[in-house]
Amino acid sequence: xxxxxxxxxxxxxxxYVGRILCGISFLSVIPLATALAFRExxxxxxxxxxxxxxxxxxxxxxxLGRGAAGNLRWLHAMTIxxxxxxxxxxxxALPSQLSGHYGSYLDAVFDVMSGFTxxxxxxxxxxxxxxNALNMWRHLLTYVGGQGMIVLVLSFxxxxxxxxxxxxxxxxxxxxxxxxxxxxxxxxxxxxxxYLFLGTAVLFVTLTLEGLAFPRSLLxxxxxxxxxxxxxxxxPQSQSILYYHSLAVEIVTLxxxxxxxxxxxxxxxxxxxxxxxxxxxxxxxxxxxxVAIAFAILIFALIPSHLYGDPFILLRRAAYTLxxxxxxxxxxxxxxxxxxxxxxxxxxxxxxxxxxxxxxxSTAGGIKGLRxxxxxxxxxxxxxxxxxxxxxxxxxxxxxxxxxxLTDQHVKMAGLIAILYLLLYGGGGALGIIYGYPGVDAVFxxxxxxxxxxxxxxITAPSMPTGLKVYFLFAMWAGRLEFISLFGLLAFGVSALRxx
Amino acid sequence: MTARxxxxxxxxxxxLVPWSWCAVGEATPVETLISxxxxxxxxxxxxxxxxxGDIMERGEEYWxxxxxxxxxxxxxxxxEDQISAIACSGDYFHTGDLVEVAxxxxxxxxRFGGETCIVADEVKLTRPGTEVSHPLSAGKILISVLLTLLxxxxxxxxxxxxxxxxxx
Numbered sequence: 001x002x003x004x005x006x007x008x009x010x011x012x013x014x015x016y017v018g019r020i021l022c023g024i025s026f027l028s029v030i031p032l033a034t035a036l037a038f039r040e041x042x043x044x045x046x047x048x049x050x051x052x053x054x055x056x057x058x059x060x061x062x063x064l065g066r067g068a069a070g071n072l073r074w075l076h077a078m079t080i081x082x083x084x085x086x087x088x089x090x091x092x093a094l095p096s097q098l099s100g101h102y103g104s105y106l107d108a109v110f111d112v113m114s115g116f117t118x119x120x121x122x123x124x125x126x127x128x129x130x131x132n133a134l135n136m137w138r139h140l141l142t143y144v145g146g147q148g149m150i151v152l153v154l155s156f157x158x159x160x161x162x163x164x165x166x167x168x169x170x171x172x173x174x175x176x177x178x179x180x181x182x183x184x185x186x187x188x189x190x191x192x193x194x195y196l197f198l199g200t201a202v203l204f205v206t207l208t209l210e211g212l213a214f215p216r217s218l219l220x221x222x223x224x225x226x227x228x229x230x231x232x233x234x235x236p237q238s239q240s241i242l243y244y245h246s247l248a249v250e251i252v253t254l255x256x257x258x259x260x261x262x263x264x265x266x267x268x269x270x271x272x273x274x275x276x277x278x279x280x281x282x283x284x285x286x287x288x289x290x291v292a293i294a295f296a297i298l299i300f301a302l303i304p305s306h307l308y309g310d311p312f313i314l315l316r317r318a319a320y321t322l323x324x325x326x327x328x329x330x331x332x333x334x335x336x337x338x339x340x341x342x343x344x345x346x347x348x349x350x351x352x353x354x355x356x357x358x359x360x361x362s363t364a365g366g367i368k369g370l371r372x373x374x375x376x377x378x379x380x381x382x383x384x385x386x387x388x389x390x391x392x393x394x395x396x397x398x399x400x401x402x403x404x405x406l407t408d409q410h411v412k413m414a415g416l417i418a419i420l421y422l423l424l425y426g427g428g429g430a431l432g433i434i435y436g437y438p439g440v441d442a443v444f445x446x447x448x449x450x451x452x453x454x455x456x457x458x459i460t461a462p463s464m465p466t467g468l469k470v471y472f473l474f475a476m477w478a479g480r481l482e483f484i485s486l487f488g489l490l491a492f493g494v495s496a497l498r499x500x
Numbered sequence: 501m502t503a504r505x506x507x508x509x510x511x512x513x514x515x516l517v518p519w520s521w522c523a524v525g526e527a528t529p530v531e532t533l534i535s536x537x538x539x540x541x542x543x544x545x546x547x548x549x550x551x552x553g554d555i556m557e558r559g560e561e562y563w564x565x566x567x568x569x570x571x572x573x574x575x576x577x578x579x580e581d582q583i584s585a586i587a588c589s590g591d592y593f594h595t596g597d598l599v600e601v602a603x604x605x606x607x608x609x610x611r612f613g614g615e616t617c618i619v620a621d622e623v624k625l626t627r628p629g630t631e632v633s634h635p636l637s638a639g640k641i642l643i644s645v646l647l648t649l650l651x652x653x654x655x656x657x658x659x660x661x662x663x664x665x666x667x668x
Binding site: 098313 | 534535537538552553554555556557558562563565567571573575590591592595607608610612613614615616617632634635636637640641643644647648650651654655657658661
């Protein structure tokens with residue numbers, strides 16, 4: 001029998017949603033300060049309104065959650081994660097919409113969801129004329145989204161640990177760097193902030209050498225870092241990385257987003273004096289192998305086309321796009337329309353890379369290298385089981401920080417999540433075909449949305465059908481939260497409606 | 501008589517030709533250059549658009565990004581003397597100089613690592629850039645003040661009534 005939630009359940013959820021919204025509201029202070037520093041007065045008021053709307057909404061939820069007692073359960077935590085992401089997106093879209101750079105509120109919500117989920121697909125109009133404050137906002141959201149908004153709140157606003165781990169899992173992260181989940185959240189932020197300073201400094205020098213003047217060189221360095229590290233793919237100009245016409249910028253951003261796509265636990269292990277983990281880790285091995293396979297297919301598809309006419313140029317464009325796809329970043333060094341000129345086979349190679357994505361417990365999306373590695377090990381185990389005699393004891397291990405014995409449960413869970421991702425990609429592809437887009441284009445764009453990549457072959461535009469916008473919104477959200485919170489929210493809804 | 505009829509028919513047919521396709525000096529949309537680049541690769545083209553963002557010095561030449569009215573931007577490689585007239589780039593506070601660029605279009609320029617770009621022969625300033633004002637909206641100011649007051653009241657209320665109970 002399903003039990004109906006009591007009023008205390010609603011109050012508990014309200015309290016935590018309220019805390020998260022109040023915490024997120026303070027993010028507006030950074031673009032507000034940017035607006036004031038650059039005398040963008042009209043933009044400043046957009047962020048004053050945005051801050052207050054988010055803070056007051058949080059206050060209302062806190063008020064509704066007054067008097068809540070007891071600890072969080074899994075269902076609460078999943079519902080909190082799912083609802084917080086939706087509400088924070090709706091509220092953070094306010095300053096974007098007020099900027100006048102969006103055709104509709106739905107488009108603003110789409111871009112904010114794209115930012116929070118580190119997708120990078122955009123519907124913004126006239127990006128080349130937006131305020132510094134709005135650009136700061138876009139990139140800040142993707143930077144926070146990469147680490148996770150709940151991770152942010154856990155790091156700085158939640159005092160107790162009760163239920164913290166469950167909310168952390170609800171946001172699509174499972175592994176801990178440290179025994180305590182709040183210490184883990186803080187460590188994730190410390191790692192990201194350390195890289196923010198380092199990466200921004202390198203990009204600032206690079207952009208200055210490439211001819212950008214201060215302060216634009218500094219602002220663009222911060223934004224490019226935030227977009228690349230979070231594997232978000234946002235860029236301050238409409239041409240993405242093409243705007244800079246620079247090999248150096250390509251190399252630095254590539255390095256940053258590959259780092260960003262690695263597991264935070266791996267970063268922590270390396271920082272703690274275990275550099276060999278890079279070579280032994282299943283995710284890095286899986287990532288290297290799938291990159292090599294997809295890259296071979298891509299090159300095989302591109303060579304006969306003679307598009308580039310020079311092997312170095314071919315390798316440069318193909319490698320950047322493929323790594324941008326595989327790390328689910330979405331930075332582009334070719335125009336969206338030019339990806340279609342690559343042909344179907346090349347697009348399939350990029351789709352494959354996007355579908356698998358980066359590492360678990362990282363800023364990246366997609367099925368994840370860990371699951372791909374586990375599934376590959378599971379397949380190896382089954383083949384070996386057939387070959388060996390019945391009396392043989394078969395133990396297969398994989399290395400992820402420590403040696404772990406592969407169990408059926410590992411394979412089952414990895415397979416289940418992989419199937420859900422494939423359904424998400426396929427559903428979007430089917431919808432795109434129904435709307436009249438060519439099959440490969442539709443699957444490309446849907447996979448990009450569902451895996452939180454952000455590469456586009458030209459479908460995502462303000463003029464695209466509303467139904468597709470809504471599906472992509474859902475795909476970005478479900479893909480980022482790895483379905484767990486989605487099912488938690490559904491289960492809570494069912495228990496509220498049908499429980500006794 | 502027959503010759504006159506033939507000439508009249510010929511002139512009538514000429515009126516049906518879409519002259520915009522072949523008019524001398526007609527600008528090619530940047531969108532077309534990007535999506536159908538093969539047809540223009542290595543050929544002389546003319547584009548019109550707004551100079552946006554940074555003008556980036558690279559050795560003795562510069563990169564200028566030009567945004568067309570359809571919203572597509574492309575890089576233009578030019579010498580200093582060709583862009584000396586450019587004084588204003590488009591950003592939040594400015595509509596950049598409107599220029600007409602004539603030059604060779606490269607779908608994937610080998611010289612620049614495969615960039616899709618135009619190597620300029622001539623950059624003509626067609627309209628100087630202007631400042632863009634962003635007037636403050638009285639409605640936004642009023643809403644901002646009201647919401648800030650409400651937030652302050654809510655914060656004070658939470659501090660006294662909600663926070664102690666919420667510390668679990």
